[in-house]
Amino acid sequence: MPPSVLRYAAFAATPGGGNPAGIVLHAGALSAPEMQRIAADVGYSETAFVTERNISGNARHLSIRFFSPDAEVPFCGHATIATAVALAVREGSGAFEFETPVGPIVIKTRVVDGGITASFTSVEPRMAALESAAEDALFSLLGLAPSDRDARYPLLSAYAGNWHPILVLRDRATFDGFAFDPGGIRTLMDAQGWRGTVSVLHAITPTVFEARNLFPVGTVTEDPATGSAAASLGGYLRATGSVAVPTQVDVRQGAHVGRPSLLRVEIPVTGGIVVSGTATEIA
Missing domain, CATH: 3.10.310.10 (Diaminopimelate Epimerase; Chain A, domain 1)
Incomplete structure (x- = not known):
């Protein structure tokens, strides 16, 4: 059975x-x-x-x-x-x-x-720099230039259960409008050992982010809500000094794939990141 x-x-x-x-x-x-x-x-x-x-x-x-x-x-x-x-x-x-x-x-x-x-x-977060070739490949696959990055937020790979490269874009129009080849992103992720998503964000305020999480697998291209990426983002914001801790950050995700989502991220002074949300059964 x-x-x-x-x-x-x-x-x-x-x-x-x-x-x-x-x-x-x-x-x-x-x-x-x-x-x-x-x-x-x-x-x-x-x-x-x-x-x-x-x-x-x-x-x-x-x-x-x-x-x-x-x-x-x-x-x-x-x-x-x-x-x-x-x-x-x-x-x-x-x-x-x-x-x-x-x-x-x-x-x-x-x-x-x-x-x-x-x-x-989450488990204890940690950060890693991207190799220059991986940075170049990522910008190229997204059709973006390094100048599109929000200079307040360095491009890093963050871990809180899975590795996620975190790219914060300066302009909302660029964030909403970029396109990508799922096969090329999948190849880059596999080569870099990024088992989570490619997390592309735009900062609405220092504690409110819009997120697009690229995850080409099966019929999926973008993930509507990614808890491990939200935890990684919390660790990233603390490690880079981008927020004063302790604090709470809201991540809005999924609008670009028609499934709006909200993830609440609590960032303590030390230790794992707390990610909260609801879940309902699908009829």
Whole structure:
């Protein structure tokens, strides 16, 4: 009997918004090739698989893996939020601990205005410079020039579960209007080991960002909401001194693909970044 697959949209800002994720709550008997096949059949950017329950006798301590339609992904923020909400609906709100390929993730759920909001704390962020050839290739594939970058924000690769290059553009029109070749972006991402998204942003204010997250996989080209990119952005803003911490940052994403999303990012003085959002079941 095939496993039951739930479908939830995480981080929705409006009805019909958010990033869809598949969820298999009972995946302990599945092999990696079987999980990969299910993720490909679901077709969302990621599907989460709960592979172990009741770790050390704790019903809220679980092991989880994430698969895109093409490959296993070390961490997926929107599928983490969606899975936590699905569990809270069935088992009650409160804290869960997920064992992920990048390490343990604590995620808290609570009832807000009749719905459930979930918040995960990322692993410790870190930054890396891009090689000059990768910078040149990225600008070329986006049809942009280095002068299009907002000079207040350096071009860096940021990690909070996945590596995401973070490019902040100066002009809103440039941000809205750039186009890209998905195949070329995918080739560059694979060559650079960017397992997350290419995160292109525009700063509305120092604490409000519009985001387009490029993620060519299967039929997807742009991700509507990317929790790991939001966490990476929080680590990036703290590391570059772009915000005074502690603070909260809002990331608006998904409008360019017709699925408006909102991600709340709490940046503490030290430690992991907290990303919060809602998730609702897709009928």
